[in-house]
Amino acid sequence: MYSVTNPASGQLIEEVANSTEEEVRAAIGQVYDAYPEWRQRSVGERAAIVARAADLFDQRAHELAQIMTLEMGKRVNEGLGEVGIVVDIFRYYAEHGPALLADEPLDIKGGQAVITKGPIGALLGIMPWNFPCYQVARFVAPNLVLGNTILLKHASICPRSARAIEEILHTAGVPEDVYVNTFASSRQIPGILADPRIAGVSLTGSEQAGISVAAEAGKNLKKTVLELGGSDPLVILDTDDLDETVNATATARMRNCGQSCNAPKRMIVLADLYDEYVDRLTKRITEYYVPGDPADPATKLPPLASTAAADEVAGQVAKAIEQGATLRAGGRRITPGAYLEATVLTDVTPEMDAYYEEIFGPVVIVFKASGEDDAIRLANDTPFGLGASVWGTDPDRNRRVADRIDAGMVYLNRAGGSQADLPFGGIKRSGLGRELGPAGIEEFMNKKSIRLS
Numbered sequence: 001m002y003s004v005t006n007p008a009s010g011q012l013i014e015e016v017a018n019s020t021e022e023e024v025r026a027a028i029g030q031v032y033d034a035y036p037e038w039r040q041r042s043v044g045e046r047a048a049i050v051a052r053a054a055d056l057f058d059q060r061a062h063e064l065a066q067i068m069t070l071e072m073g074k075r076v077n078e079g080l081g082e083v084g085i086v087v088d089i090f091r092y093y094a095e096h097g098p099a100l101l102a103d104e105p106l107d108i109k110g111g112q113a114v115i116t117k118g119p120i121g122a123l124l125g126i127m128p129w130n131f132p133c134y135q136v137a138r139f140v141a142p143n144l145v146l147g148n149t150i151l152l153k154h155a156s157i158c159p160r161s162a163r164a165i166e167e168i169l170h171t172a173g174v175p176e177d178v179y180v181n182t183f184a185s186s187r188q189i190p191g192i193l194a195d196p197r198i199a200g201v202s203l204t205g206s207e208q209a210g211i212s213v214a215a216e217a218g219k220n221l222k223k224t225v226l227e228l229g230g231s232d233p234l235v236i237l238d239t240d241d242l243d244e245t246v247n248a249t250a251t252a253r254m255r256n257c258g259q260s261c262n263a264p265k266r267m268i269v270l271a272d273l274y275d276e277y278v279d280r281l282t283k284r285i286t287e288y289y290v291p292g293d294p295a296d297p298a299t300k301l302p303p304l305a306s307t308a309a310a311d312e313v314a315g316q317v318a319k320a321i322e323q324g325a326t327l328r329a330g331g332r333r334i335t336p337g338a339y340l341e342a343t344v345l346t347d348v349t350p351e352m353d354a355y356y357e358e359i360f361g362p363v364v365i366v367f368k369a370s371g372e373d374d375a376i377r378l379a380n381d382t383p384f385g386l387g388a389s390v391w392g393t394d395p396d397r398n399r400r401v402a403d404r405i406d407a408g409m410v411y412l413n414r415a416g417g418s419q420a421d422l423p424f425g426g427i428k429r430s431g432l433g434r435e436l437g438p439a440g441i442e443e444f445m446n447k448k449s450i451r452l453s
């Protein structure tokens with residue numbers, strides 16, 4: 001069952017029935033049958049439709065932000081920011097798509113060849129609740145320009161976002177059978193992946209969801225892109241303004257109530273700064289991140305997306321404390337609603353679950369590093385490899401440390417933050433493939449070699 005429950009109050013707003021087996025089969029048929037006509041349109045025509053979608057997302061930004069606030073508790077200002085990135089993504093692929101898809105001539109031994117860049121077919125997208133519009137955009141915009149068609153299964157708590165996105169795309173001119181939303185259940189995913197009419201799948205979600213989808217896709221030899229979890233390190237080498245560093249790093253962690261795959265979840269601070277950083281961070285977290293109504297623009301700490309999510313994170317915090325971590329701030333569940341106090345933990349060791357697992361909520365863990373090498377060791381001591389950031393005053397040293405961190409993305413003196421033209425993705429258990437930027441249009445592309453002579 002898909003449903004909308006306001007996480008600020010716990011009130012159930014709407015229930016939406018799952019698609020039946022027949023409806024799912026029909027939806028697959030729609031996107032499969034629509035593919036030949038869509039792919040043969042010119043890239044310019046598809047790009048113009050995607051540009052119109054950008055304008056419509058822009059026009060409906062307030063409505064989309066309000067939907068996200070209701071469905072998953074996003075602060076309304078953050079919702080507007082998210083739609084801004086969506087607009088950028090649609091505009092980026094509308095503008096750059098045609099050049100990114102241009103033929104690539106190749107001199108080969110004894111002759112000439114060309115690489116053409118075409119689509120591969122009908123794709124399944126499985127998208128999560130933490131960025132209900134952005135996650136869909138970064139999969140859909142490049143693939144529509146490329147000429148693939150899309151069956152989209154959104155998170156079960158986001159049916160209104162799912163419907164609004166579908167409506168915007170159709171209004172922009174994407175034919176109804178080229179982009180189809182399905183309210184399929186997770187149990188129906190293996191059947192969709194086994195269907196020969198589906199050519200590939202892109203999932204953004206948990207590590208566990210990634211494992212299941214990768215297994216099914218593998219059995220059926222389907223191309224996958226997986227954007228999974230992260231426990232990104234944020235390394236602080238030195239600073240000439242500790243308050244600014246504390247505020248900026250706290251902001252990065254608390255964004256989206258800590259529910260971002262690429263949020264910095266482990267602050268790794270060199271020993272000479274550690275005590276002062278922890279004291280000031282604890283003060284900032286306690287005084288600034290006060291829980292409130294996500295619809296109120298003044299609110300700093302909204303609820304998590306659901307009571308299940310809040311209970312899970314509160315459970316991880318309680319377990320860390322039970323296993324010997326020090327609670328510096330927060331830690332309590334607040335009801336009614338899906339609130340958890342903003343939390344700071346220290347003294348987390350490899351024997352504790354919190355050391356290696358992802359904590360998807362407003363929880364900061366701070367580690368002390370004895371020096372640069374130790375900071376890099378701690379940063380890399382994780383099963384994940386999504387993002388990382390390095391903070392310091394010496395650009396050469398920042399870069400040297402960045403080069404030694406095992407992650408798909410490293411940011412200097414800033415943490416995370418997607419943008420349309422910068423590839424996004426991880427290594428290790430954070431996933432496979434890239435989205436956004438030039439790389440984001442290549443994942444479901446047939447780079448066809450044509451030997452000319």
Ligand SMILES: O=CCCCC(=O)O
Pocket residue numbers: 130131259260261262416417418
């Ligand atoms: O959960 C991952 C989404 C990343 C959003 C961002 O970088 O802004």
